[in-house]
Amino acid sequence: MNFLFLLLSQVIIFPSQPNIKLKVVGQAAGNPNWAFFAPHENENVVNDYVTQQIIERGGVFVILRQDGKRLLRFDIDPFEVKLDPNRIFTKQGRRNNIIKHNPKLRTNTYVFHRAMRLSAALSELIISHLGGTDPSRQWVAIHNNTQGYLGDNKQGIGNVSITQYQQKLANGDSSIIAVSKQHRDEDNLFFVTEFQDFNALKQNGWNAVLQHPQVVTDPSEDDGSLSVYAQKLGIRYINIEAERSTNNFGENHLIEQKQMLDFILKRLYSNNTHINLSD
Numbered sequence: 001m002n003f004l005f006l007l008l009s010q011v012i013i014f015p016s017q018p019n020i021k022l023k024v025v026g027q028a029a030g031n032p033n034w035a036f037f038a039p040h041e042n043e044n045v046v047n048d049y050v051t052q053q054i055i056e057r058g059g060v061f062v063i064l065r066q067d068g069k070r071l072l073r074f075d076i077d078p079f080e081v082k083l084d085p086n087r088i089f090t091k092q093g094r095r096n097n098i099i100k101h102n103p104k105l106r107t108n109t110y111v112f113h114r115a116m117r118l119s120a121a122l123s124e125l126i127i128s129h130l131g132g133t134d135p136s137r138q139w140v141a142i143h144n145n146t147q148g149y150l151g152d153n154k155q156g157i158g159n160v161s162i163t164q165y166q167q168k169l170a171n172g173d174s175s176i177i178a179v180s181k182q183h184r185d186e187d188n189l190f191f192v193t194e195f196q197d198f199n200a201l202k203q204n205g206w207n208a209v210l211q212h213p214q215v216v217t218d219p220s221e222d223d224g225s226l227s228v229y230a231q232k233l234g235i236r237y238i239n240i241e242a243e244r245s246t247n248n249f250g251e252n253h254l255i256e257q258k259q260m261l262d263f264i265l266k267r268l269y270s271n272n273t274h275i276n277l278s279d
């Protein structure tokens with residue numbers, strides 16, 4: 001296993017800023033056509049298990065690395081520009097992302113333009129290691145979130161929970177179209193772009209959220225996230241979210257996130273086999 005791991009993993013350095021790296025396990029080329037991606041470095045509960053599964057079953061797993069934090073930092077001397085690495089996949093997303101995390105940075109400056117160029121280049125590097133943008137590709141994102149959500153009256157923090165998604169849908173949030181809330185921890189959920197996946201998850205008792213296809217046509221919904229970019233490209237996208245401990249608040253839901261991953265791998269694998277058989 002250790003030898004295979006060394007053989008199958010490599011570290012890619014972002015040429016414009018070498019302290020940003022991609023750890024790439026497996027191979028993106030050919031079959032199977034699935035690519036796993038972990039953009040937030042502090043959301044790594046299930047990463048070892050994903051690595052193990054990719055080595056056994058094929059495909060690729062890309063982990064973005066810098067200093068172990070959620071936000072990425074561009075060092076544009078003498079400034080530090082912060083940004084969310086899951087908001088860099090479209091031009092508008094990059095722009096809003098840089099503005100949001102650097103409120104004092106003016107948009108007509110060299111630093112801002114440089115940050116725009118760097119985030120575009122990083123997006124390209126990530127996508128190429130995920131195997132490109134052919135619609136036959138399948139993307140699985142790996143995330144962790146905090147217990148509950150801000151304003152849940154249970155001291156919850158963060159902004160990901162199936163309860164909160166249900167409220168967002170009820171309040172007319174136009175980025176999502178359906179929510180399946182089941183008797184599970186509210187923080188363990190799938191966020192998907194394809195109705196068939198949503199339906200299968202719902203029927204099998206999982207918490208799940210289906211992204212609204214109108215995120216493609218409504219510019220106000222273009223947040224530059226991988227899910228929106230996937231929908232634009234017609235690429236199947238599945239995000240596997242589970243709770244993690246944050247400063248000793250909440251717990252790492254490793255066992256459930258492994259089960260969630262197993263469910264998705266089985267589904268990807270059977271879909272893949274089906275494609276091969278019908279060819």
Ligand SMILES: [Zn+2]
Pocket residue numbers: 040043142143144
């Ligand atoms: Zn995340």
